[in-house]
Amino acid sequence: MVKSFMPRTLTEAVRIRKETGAVPIAGGTDLMVRYRSIAGTLPAFPWPVMFISTIDELKGVSLEQDTVVIKAGTELSVVSESPLIHQVLRDAVCQMAAPSLRNMGTLAGNICNASPAGDAVCVLYALNAEVELATEKSMRRMPLSDFITGPGVTELRSNELMTAIRIPELKSAVSFYKKVGTRKANALSKLSCTGLLYTKHNKIVDMRLALGAVAPVVVRSVELEKSVYGMSRTEFSTYENELFQLYEKLIVPIDDQRSTAEYRKSTTCSLIKEFFRIVKEELS
């Protein structure tokens, strides 16, 4: 039997984390499944755990200047209903799991799980989200794309807790989100694609493209995105094929129980083309 803790405040939680290294359980929708044992027996957690879903300080969505701040323990169903949050994230969250799981699961759990197929993670990459990490004594922030370093691997230190996800304001952008799974509910993605576009005077001001489940981490290339800034429809149309081929090189999926590498690659390529079509449409 592992040791377990039930902190009621953030201060208590980070102290316990530092003293024992206890692993936080938020919604439990990843951890309770991964470590489940036979019915009627305790989950087989290999480390001490702490239950953080009853800490009120970790819940809520607010606006700080131009940044939307989502506290780490906010349930996915609350995220999907918050008018402060960009529609593309709300739409993606609405397509995760099922209503009951969204009443339990959190964005922080989806991020710290660090699955390349995490649906919210793909959208949060495109939104330039940052994560806020706290210890007993300090607080740091870093871009989500630096936080996740590989499948299941993050920069979270053993004395840290994620306290919030911060999303900078996004000017009224056109958004595109597609998740491909076996069925609509309770299916992890075979792949997902998030596209954002902001244009002014028929020129691209900002374009972002994030691709989920086609590489060890979500694929996003700021370099490729910057290469289209300022382009008109004609310029983008001329460049489109070359850009597509550059993106294609970044798509290196694997075969697993959910899908094959070949399907992932060809479907993601179709979604990129679809997004490019929308880009051209917006520019005319």
Added chain:
Amino acid sequence: MRDISFTLNGGKVKVITDPSSRLLDILREQLGLTAVKEGCGEGECGACSVLKNGKLVNSCLVPMGSVQDTEISTLEGIRDTDEGKCIIDSFAESGAVQCGFCTPGMVMAAAALLREIPKPDEMQIRKALSGNLCRCTGYNMIINGIQLAAKRGDGIW
């Protein structure tokens, strides 16, 4: 082992258990509430659905450490209320129950839905039930049952 106190179907309860134990097991084994069922044990079937602070959750994934000071309601807590009776009678009349294994979870999902949206359309019903599997009815009769409950229960939600 820890003391964990919470409200269950309107009454205060205290159980002594490991905080890692599942709400599902505590309800069934320690508290004798056996309407809640274990199907998959991994969040996919909804047979273990209960309400936690009024929201539908899968009790197979809820550790008792997350239950302290919350309000839990199970089928036993709503079946004799006007809401519960309305849903259960409507299910029975619509042929929404065959083997019955999914039914407690379906009734809880229906109650959660109707409290939020008293007059749901078919799409809203299908979405609300999307985490509850039934291997007998083919779902249409359950959807009919919820539509009937919405119609009949006008004013009680």
